[in-house]
Amino acid sequence: MKEIAQELRAARRILMSLHRQPDGDSIGSTLAIAMALRRLGQEVTVTSPDPVPHAYDFLPGVETIVPWRELGSAQFDLVALYDCADERRPGAPRPLRDYAPRILNVDHHATNSRFGDVVFVDPVAAASAELAYRTLELLGVTVDRDLALLLYVGLETDTGGFRYATTTPGSHRLAARLLDAGIEPGEVSELVYERQSVGGLRLLGLALDSLRLRPELSLAYFVLGDDAFAEAGATAQDAETIGIVDYARRLEGIEVAGLLRSDGPGEVKLSLRSKGQVNVAELAARIGGGGHERAAGATLMGDLAQAEEVLLGLFERR
Numbered sequence: 001m002k003e004i005a006q007e008l009r010a011a012r013r014i015l016m017s018l019h020r021q022p023d024g025d026s027i028g029s030t031l032a033i034a035m036a037l038r039r040l041g042q043e044v045t046v047t048s049p050d051p052v053p054h055a056y057d058f059l060p061g062v063e064t065i066v067p068w069r070e071l072g073s074a075q076f077d078l079v080a081l082y083d084c085a086d087e088r089r090p091g092a093p094r095p096l097r098d099y100a101p102r103i104l105n106v107d108h109h110a111t112n113s114r115f116g117d118v119v120f121v122d123p124v125a126a127a128s129a130e131l132a133y134r135t136l137e138l139l140g141v142t143v144d145r146d147l148a149l150l151l152y153v154g155l156e157t158d159t160g161g162f163r164y165a166t167t168t169p170g171s172h173r174l175a176a177r178l179l180d181a182g183i184e185p186g187e188v189s190e191l192v193y194e195r196q197s198v199g200g201l202r203l204l205g206l207a208l209d210s211l212r213l214r215p216e217l218s219l220a221y222f223v224l225g226d227d228a229f230a231e232a233g234a235t236a237q238d239a240e241t242i243g244i245v246d247y248a249r250r251l252e253g254i255e256v257a258g259l260l261r262s263d264g265p266g267e268v269k270l271s272l273r274s275k276g277q278v279n280v281a282e283l284a285a286r287i288g289g290g291g292h293e294r295a296a297g298a299t300l301m302g303d304l305a306q307a308e309e310v311l312l313g314l315f316e317r318r
C-alpha cells in the first residue's frame, strides 16, 4: 500500500478510469483518489467506458469524467485503476500501455488478474473504497465531507447496505469515520436508491414474470430479452440500478440467483448472486467471467437460449 501511495505521488500526469458499467464503488473510489491527488497539485484525468448511472450523478467530481475517445493520443505518467479486476475492465480503445509507461492496479476482487506494474489486491476488503481510504491516509489527505461521500457510496453500495457477508468490522469502522466526517446515511440512501425510473420498475415487473425455478439445482433466474427493455422503456443501466437479480436470491431453498439479459446482438450478460454456499466467482470463471464468491458475472456469446444452456450446464456439472 505504501508503494501505491509513492507511485501516485511520483506521477505528474495521471489517468484513472472507471470500469465498464460503473458501479458506486468504481465511481466512488476512483473519484476520491482523483480528488485527493488534485488537491496535492497533481494533474488527474478521469475517463470511463460507459456513462455514470443516474443514481450516482450527484457525486462530487462526476462532471470531470471524460469519455475515452476524448483522450486521443494523450500521454500520461501513470494509469491508476481502482476496482478493475482485469485490463479489459476499463474498456480502453487501445492497450493501457499506450497511455502511460506505468500501470497501477488496486482492487478487492479475488479474481483480479494481477495486471500492471504495482499491484495491490485485498480480497478481504468489502469495497475498493476501503483501499482508497487507506491510500488517502498514506497520502496524508484529510477526508472532508466530499471525500467521505465518495468513499461512503462505494462502501455502502458494494456491501449491499452493509448486508453482504463481505462486510467486516473494518467496513463498519470506516463507515463510522465517514459519518464523523459529515455523512448522513439517510440522505445518501435516498439519493442512491430512491430516484429510480419508472422504466426500471416496469423492467423489474417483466423480470419477475420471467422467473425460472430449478430447485434441484438450488437455482432461480430471470431472463430478459432486448424486447423487454423496449417494452419497459428501460435501459441496461436501469437493470443494474434496480438490482433485479437480488429478488431471486430472496427465495427460500435457493442458493444462487441469476439474471440473463440480452446485451445487443449475439451477446448475453449473466449476473450471479450466491447466498454463500456456492462460489459463483469460480463458476463464472469457468465461462470466462469473474467477480466475488457471492457476486459474479460473465458475458456469453450467442443468443439467450444458448446462454441459458450454458448456465444450466454450469449448474448441472457443479
Ligand SMILES: [Mn+2]
Binding pocket: 025, 026, 083, 108, 126, 127, 128, 158
Ligand atoms: Mn467493488
